[in-house]
Amino acid sequence: MSGQEIVFTLLGVVAVGAGILVVTTRRLVHAALWLVVSFGALAGGYLVLTAEFVAWVQVLIYVGAIVVLLLFGIMLTRAPIGESADLDSGNRWAALAVAAATAAVLVTVLVMGFGDRRMPLHAGGGSARELGAGVFRTWVLPFEVLSVLLLASLVGAIVLSRSDIGPRDSGTGPRKEDG
Amino acid sequence: MHLAYPTVVAALLFSAGVYGVLARRNAILVLMSVELMLNAVNLNLVTFDIWYRDRLHGGQVLTLFTIVIAAAEIGLGLAIVLLVFRNRKMIDVDRLRTLAEDAADDEAAGGVARPRPAEPETETEAVDAR
Amino acid sequence: MIWLAALVVLPPFLAAFAGMLSGPSLTRLVRGLPGGGPGVIACVPVAVSLVLSAIVAFAVWRDPGERTGTLTLVDTGSVPIRVGLQVDGLSAVTGLMVCCVALAVQVYSVAYMKDDRRYSSYAAFISLFTSAMLLVVYAGDLLVLYVGWEVMGICSYFLIGHRWEERANSRAAVKAFLVTRLGDAGFLIGVIVLGVGAGTFEIGGVLRAVGGLPGGAVTAAALLLLAGVAGKSAQFPLHTWLPDAMAGPTPISALIHAATMVAAGVYVVARLYGVFLAAPAALAVLGLIAVISMVGAACAALAQDDLKRVLAYSTISQLAVMAAGLAVGAKSAAIFHLLTHGAFKALLFLAAGCVIAVAGSTMLAQYGGLRRGMPITFWSMTIGLAALAGVPPLSGWFSKDSIIEAAQHAALHGGESAVIPPAAPTSAGYAQCKFDSSLVCTPIHDDSTLGTLPPVHLEISYNAPAMDLPAGIAWLVYLGLLVTVALTAAYAMRTWLMMFFGEPRGSYEARDPSRLMSWTVAALAVPAAILGFFGLGASELRPHLGASLLSVLLVALGAGAAFLVWNRDPALDPARALGPVRPAFARAFFVDELYAVAIVRPVQALARYVVTFDRDRVDAAVVGTARAAGRLGGLLRVLQNGNLQTYLTGLLAGVVVIVAGVVIFL
Numbered sequence: 001m002s003g004q005e006i007v008f009t010l011l012g013v014v015a016v017g018a019g020i021l022v023v024t025t026r027r028l029v030h031a032a033l034w035l036v037v038s039f040g041a042l043a044g045g046y047l048v049l050t051a052e053f054v055a056w057v058q059v060l061i062y063v064g065a066i067v068v069l070l071l072f073g074i075m076l077t078r079a080p081i082g083e084s085a086d087l088d089s090g091n092r093w094a095a096l097a098v099a100a101a102t103a104a105v106l107v108t109v110l111v112m113g114f115g116d117r118r119m120p121l122h123a124g125g126g127s128a129r130e131l132g133a134g135v136f137r138t139w140v141l142p143f144e145v146l147s148v149l150l151l152a153s154l155v156g157a158i159v160l161s162r163s164d165i166g167p168r169d170s171g172t173g174p175r176k177e178d179g
Numbered sequence: 180m181h182l183a184y185p186t187v188v189a190a191l192l193f194s195a196g197v198y199g200v201l202a203r204r205n206a207i208l209v210l211m212s213v214e215l216m217l218n219a220v221n222l223n224l225v226t227f228d229i230w231y232r233d234r235l236h237g238g239q240v241l242t243l244f245t246i247v248i249a250a251a252e253i254g255l256g257l258a259i260v261l262l263v264f265r266n267r268k269m270i271d272v273d274r275l276r277t278l279a280e281d282a283a284d285d286e287a288a289g290g291v292a293r294p295r296p297a298e299p300e301t302e303t304e305a306v307d308a309r
Numbered sequence: 310m311i312w313l314a315a316l317v318v319l320p321p322f323l324a325a326f327a328g329m330l331s332g333p334s335l336t337r338l339v340r341g342l343p344g345g346g347p348g349v350i351a352c353v354p355v356a357v358s359l360v361l362s363a364i365v366a367f368a369v370w371r372d373p374g375e376r377t378g379t380l381t382l383v384d385t386g387s388v389p390i391r392v393g394l395q396v397d398g399l400s401a402v403t404g405l406m407v408c409c410v411a412l413a414v415q416v417y418s419v420a421y422m423k424d425d426r427r428y429s430s431y432a433a434f435i436s437l438f439t440s441a442m443l444l445v446v447y448a449g450d451l452l453v454l455y456v457g458w459e460v461m462g463i464c465s466y467f468l469i470g471h472r473w474e475e476r477a478n479s480r481a482a483v484k485a486f487l488v489t490r491l492g493d494a495g496f497l498i499g500v501i502v503l504g505v506g507a508g509t510f511e512i513g514g515v516l517r518a519v520g521g522l523p524g525g526a527v528t529a530a531a532l533l534l535l536a537g538v539a540g541k542s543a544q545f546p547l548h549t550w551l552p553d554a555m556a557g558p559t560p561i562s563a564l565i566h567a568a569t570m571v572a573a574g575v576y577v578v579a580r581l582y583g584v585f586l587a588a589p590a591a592l593a594v595l596g597l598i599a600v601i602s603m604v605g606a607a608c609a610a611l612a613q614d615d616l617k618r619v620l621a622y623s624t625i626s627q628l629a630v631m632a633a634g635l636a637v638g639a640k641s642a643a644i645f646h647l648l649t650h651g652a653f654k655a656l657l658f659l660a661a662g663c664v665i666a667v668a669g670s671t672m673l674a675q676y677g678g679l680r681r682g683m684p685i686t687f688w689s690m691t692i693g694l695a696a697l698a699g700v701p702p703l704s705g706w707f708s709k710d711s712i713i714e715a716a717q718h719a720a721l722h723g724g725e726s727a728v729i730p731p732a733a734p735t736s737a738g739y740a741q742c743k744f745d746s747s748l749v750c751t752p753i754h755d756d757s758t759l760g761t762l763p764p765v766h767l768e769i770s771y772n773a774p775a776m777d778l779p780a781g782i783a784w785l786v787y788l789g790l791l792v793t794v795a796l797t798a799a800y801a802m803r804t805w806l807m808m809f810f811g812e813p814r815g816s817y818e819a820r821d822p823s824r825l826m827s828w829t830v831a832a833l834a835v836p837a838a839i840l841g842f843f844g845l846g847a848s849e850l851r852p853h854l855g856a857s858l859l860s861v862l863l864v865a866l867g868a869g870a871a872f873l874v875w876n877r878d879p880a881l882d883p884a885r886a887l888g889p890v891r892p893a894f895a896r897a898f899f900v901d902e903l904y905a906v907a908i909v910r911p912v913q914a915l916a917r918y919v920v921t922f923d924r925d926r927v928d929a930a931v932v933g934t935a936r937a938a939g940r941l942g943g944l945l946r947v948l949q950n951g952n953l954q955t956y957l958t959g960l961l962a963g964v965v966v967i968v969a970g971v972v973i974f975l
Contacts, residue, residue, distance in 0.1 A: 023196075023199030035215075054221075058221075058246065061246050062214070062249075066253050073261065099195070102193065105968050109968070111187065126225075135243070154254070160255070
């Protein structure tokens with residue numbers, strides 16, 4: 001095993017381990033924090049794979065924005081701070097089975113398919129310059145569409161969180177209330 | 180390096196995400212698990228991009244796009260979760276059951292399913308009573 | 310000639326349709342005439358038919374022989390149906406009788422039914438019935454005959470149930486229809502057997518082909534035809550409908566149930582006589598049926614309290630006499646009796662209608678001493694009852710006598726037919742005889758016959774099967790006839806005495822009804838009296854010494870016995886002398902009750918069972934399927950618990966399974 005592989009393996013273990021902890025921990029806030037760890041390990045993995053720009057974007061947006069949003073959400077929904085026993089629903093055993101099956105199938109398929117392939121890693125393949133050139137030349141149209149998407153989601157989020165549309169007993173707009 | 184390492188990591192991360200979506204009760208935890216799944220997908224995309232040595236960098240660009248979309252999604256998703264919390268004072272996924280069909284509904288309606296706008300009220304009151 | 314015959318059938322048919330379509334509106338239009346529009350529509354076409362049939366009969370009398378004509382040939386793929394008519398002596402004379410009686414009934418009904426609210430449909434149905442009967446009489450093809458046969462049946466149903474508001478009337482109509490239908494089923498199968506066997510449905514063709522058919526087929530066909538005859542002509546065991554059919558209006562009873570429809574069965578046997586001669590077993594059965602009906606119905610008539618029921622049982626008995634005549638081979642005698650019976654029975658029923666209209670009741674106990682107030686009715690009914698009983702020199706005596714003579718000959722000579730074979734050319738009387746069928750036509754006149762077949766062949770087909778009634782049956786028929794003569798005289802005398810003599814037992818005023826009614830009755834009395842003399846031309850229709858003396862003796866015996874019993878106490882019913890057998894006679898030996906127990910109750914039980922089966926098995930299966938589907942749905946509904954994670958679990962599990970399957974197997 002080359003050095004890259006060892007480093008990647010370690011980072012992978014951290015990422016997967018943190019991911020498992022996210023889905024199994026009993027404390028809600030710790031789940032969010034384990035998520036940070038997982039994202040960070042993944043960013044490191046991207047670095048090993050020479051996708052630098054992606055790695056920084058990952059840290060910036062996932063760790064920096066998304067996890068913060070999640071923490072805000074946890075806070076605004078009065079999540080319990082300490083341990084809570086009922087974070088797993090009744091579905092957990094079926095979920096475990098399905099997840100295990102998914103893992104088995106996917107791993108088998110991937111190992112059978114790509115187990116003996118190798119990829120050479122050359123630095124610079126994922127630099128900001130190259131990716132920028134690509135985004136603003138070849139992929140500029142999806143880029144613009146994406147900005148429209150962001151606009152739509154912004155508008156949607158604002159509309160959804162209007163405080164003058166409350167529960168039915170406050171007397172307005174029952175249409176927005178659904179499960 | 181062997182292609183197997185990143186792809187297997189992605190697969191395992193995905194499976195962890197699947198477990199989380201299916202097993203966690205809190206809606207925000209479900210959203211977190213969805214993020215895990217999206218990250219696994221991103222890792223896969225980057226891996227194959229590097230392996231193909233794609234000149235257009237399609238994989239990595241798509242990864243960027245996926246990250247953006249994930250951000251948009253989580254913004255809206257959390258807005259919805261907050262709205263649910265505002266109305267029902269809880270965000271337990273397994274207690275949000277308006278899609279259910281009961282036999283009692285069926286008999287009362289003579290065997291014809293009809294939309295039931297009255298049900299959220301009862302659930303809300305039931306929750307309040309708790 | 311054939312067109313003339315077709316024109317005889319047509320006017321009443323058109324009148325029926327005109328009456329049904331426009332009767333009420335015509336009634337509104339033409340109020341002055343008697344009966345209004347419907348009365349005119351009813352009587353005029355029948356009168357036209359009468360004139361035309363008289364012309365036909367006259368032409369046949371001048372020029373005997375068979376004439377057939379075809380309107381069209383219907384190709385059925387196997388045996389063609391020849392839609393055509395056949396005119397010969399038998400059909401001409403029967404057609405004339407039918408038209409006479411129909412006209413009398415229509416004219417009578419104008420007065421009898423003048424307050425009825427459905428007179429137009431009544432008159433229309435009578436017209437339709439008349440045209441159907443004429444179709445049966447003039448039919449040249451078995452299926453055309455069957456069409457007329459069935460139309461008569463349905464008209465009978467409608468007319469019996471004319472006042473259907475009373476449940477008893479509609480029940481009687483249904484009973485009549487069902488019982489005759491039972492016979493008609495056998496009749497149709499017999500017709501089909503004959504037609505398919507002979508390769509044609511044309512009556513002449515069938516008669517010619519009978520010699521070549523296997524004996525079993527002919528016997529089967531003849532027996533099946535007998536089923537229809539028994540049903541239509543009210544013979545045992547399908548006789549139970551006729552007494553109940555008296556619930557219909559009296560003119561209907563006169564037309565349908567005395568003179569025409571019930572005579573159609575006897576007519577058909579005479580028409581297809583060649584078939585019956587080739588199947589001696591069928592004739593033996595006919596004889597047996599005739600004897601049972603004859604004697605049983607005469608006994609029943611003796612004990613009835615209702616005037617119309619007396620006449621109904623009397624009809625059954627007289628039809629049986631005709632059938633007995635056919636059984637012993639006396640075809641002309643039987644047809645002669647059919648004609649005279651048509652005259653005097655119609656007379657009796659219409660006169661009874663007069664009495665019923667005046668008295669307001671049909672019960673004999675309500676009558677008495679009517680001769681003083683209703684002279685026309687009295688004398689007409691006297692002639693009718695005397696003709697019924699067979700008092701010389703009225704028509705009934707002539708016809709009954711010829712049948713008794715034939716039966717006597719058959720009994721004494723071991724079953725041989727008394728009909729003189731037609732081969733003898735010296736019996737010149739045959740050429741002039743108008744009561745003979747084409748079978749008795751002589752070869753001398755073959756250049757004048759316009760028929761499609763030379764008479765010589767008919768002789769062969771008539772002579773080839775020997776008339777062969779078992780001697781036992783012949784004796785039974787003969788003795789039955791004798792007993793019936795006595796019984797007939799007895800009940801005729803009883804009826805006559807109870808109605809017209811003694812002190813009046815009712816509280817109504819006895820007077821002759823309207824002129825239209827009583828004069829029609831009087832007009833019918835004329836043929837009832839003198840028709841017998843028309844048969845003197847044929848030797849087998851002339852009175853014979855031995856038989857006539859015997860019959861007069863028996864008439865005197867029966868009438869005398871009834872008179873003696875009555876004379877002891879004129880106010881009481883002479884039938885009381887019957888003593889303990891009176892209830893059995895009155896209920897016609899409980900045949901109706903037997904049928905109710907043996908047939909009606911099991912069928913009703915079966916019907917109830919079928920209903921239960923349908924409800925609890927078939928319906929339950931259908932409903933149960935629905936419930937099972939619902940329960941299955943309920944099972945599936947368990948999965949629809951609203952929990953998103955359940956749905957997703959199922960979804961992803963399915964995807965994983967599919968992928969695994971693809972990976973492993975492909």
